[in-house]
Amino acid sequence: MALNVKLEAFEGPLDLLLHLIEKNQINIYDIPISELTDQYLSYLEGLDELDIDMASEFLLMAATLLSIKSRMLLPKERTEDAREEICTALDKEDPRMELVEKLIEYKRFKMIAEVLKEKEEGQSKIFKRRPEDLPFLYEGGISISEVDLDDLISIFARIIKKGAVEEGQSSRTILKDPLPLRIRIRHVYKTILKRKKMGFREFFKENFSKLEIIMTFLAILELIKLNRIKVYQEQSFGEITVTLKEVS
């Protein structure tokens, strides 16, 4: 959109105003508000399309400018009493004042931002070392020196006793892993090596047990990690394709 391109050149309405002020070499403390408002508005009009989200901040400033302009046009109050007149003059500050203060504050931060930019640039040219890996120097949670032989013996006895009790209650059999992942990976890799490219679903045969499905899936993940295969999906919920990566 033309608008975005144009507005993004400015970091908001204050930035645009500062630009206009600098372009016209206006004294920031004595802004010809009418002229500036005209320029500001004509700038907004120059935009082909108004994206409300983007432009609302700019429009708010336009409204503020118009409000200041109209207040400037109001005749100054005149009273008979000179003393009172001075008081009201002090009371009623220049309607531009608030905007001027904002502009000056913003300008200050803008300049600091420029200095930061330079600093950032400078810092990108220096390097520090990656911290050394020194975990062995850190003090761990256990200090062996505080434990003596008797402690060790009694702790050992306690563990053995506890183990004996548990063993008495039930014996457990530890099964040998029926489907080692290592073998599954080799199997899956052989399949893909032969076919070069295949659908994700084709890896899973209908009669697969739950464990087989899980192991096959793990094998595919592992192969992705090993950078041997590539997996992609054209569209969401579409078929996932697995292809062999050429190993150079």
Add this chain to the structure above:
Amino acid sequence: MDREAAKGILEGILFAAGDSVEFKDLSKVLEISEEELLSLVEEMKQEYNSQNRGIMISRVGERIRLTTKAEVYPYIEKLLKPQNRNQLSKAALETLAIIMFKQPVTKAEIESIRGVNVEKTLNSLMERNLICEVGRLDAPGRPILYGTTQECLEYFGLSSIEELADIKFDE
């Protein structure tokens, strides 16, 4: 402790640490006061300034770090071809400048100074760990207060934020 020996130790520690190291940790380890430490650091800075050194030490906040000099960059670049680090946008820099000097500061205050919404900018600054939440303002809605991090000082290589306060601008 002999000053020259202390300098050597300091150099070694900074090298091993890689990251910046806090003054108070260094002074504890070297068993010297922070004032003495700072004067050592000043001397070391001078020494590193000579042309036959490719590294330098600098102060960032309450920490000291050992880095390469910018003058070496063209050569490191040739050797390693470092990728350009993602630089901050103009919006991010302006927002950061405001947070630096107004912290702790709410989103609304930043927006009133910049005149634009800063939601996205704040999020990306948080992601880069340059700013953090430092508390809540005791006001309706309890808005989040933001402040800058140590990471921020290091990112710009600032010894302190006050360093920037002297910037003068011509009208």
